[in-house]
Amino acid sequence: TASRIVGGSEASRGEFPWQVSLRESNEHFCGAAILTEKWLVSAAHCFTEFPDPAMWAAYTGTTSIRGSDSGTVKMGIARIIPHPSYNADTADYDVAVLELKRPVTFTKYIQPVCLPGAGHHFPTSKKCLISGWGYLKEDFLVKPEFLQKATVELLDQTLCSSLYSHALTDRMMCAGYLEGKIDSCQGDSGGPLVCQEPSGKFFLAGIVSWGIGCAEARRPGVYTRVTKLRDWILDAISA
Incomplete structure (x- = not known):
């Protein structure tokens, strides 16, 4: 029940410069x-099956799943640090940080996303963006050639919790549409849900975590709520 983008469109180069493709073997x-x-x-949850960093590589600076464009930078992973409270059964605390073997050089196509403050408010029904190379249809195991993006709405927590028989915790948030049609899907997991603020900056609001099916009615995507985990993220990357 991971996530892919259904009902999206192709992203242009440099539109999501913080997007990374994590490759296992x-x-x-x-x-x-x-x-x-x-x-x-x-x-x-991306690393429960394959916790060894040596099995992974990160591709940055590209919108091509093959990583064939000229700005592509392939990076080795030195360490994978999942949240110590991550629960595979409930998907609570579904966040991990990955240390690169060497620093990446920022370019027009490789840029960091902004981490929100713990008190940063992302209002219900705000329109935000998801991106990824996950499946284009739920039971149609075809991954796109180029990075996909879609606009999703942030949903009310109480409403979403009721749709998922109260399986949501404070570390989760929902985005999508009650009628379905647009959602993340398998292969998008771990990817960013970003919201643009009036300053023009994009803030990381969520991380693609779980859902039931993809783009089904009354089954919106569930994302790790970054504001609740930013302190741990900052501690982990500065330790």
């Missing part, structure tokens, strides 16, 4: 976002 497996020159943030 050279296959795109999850998304991530650039926090600093040395650190990425993703979902803890």
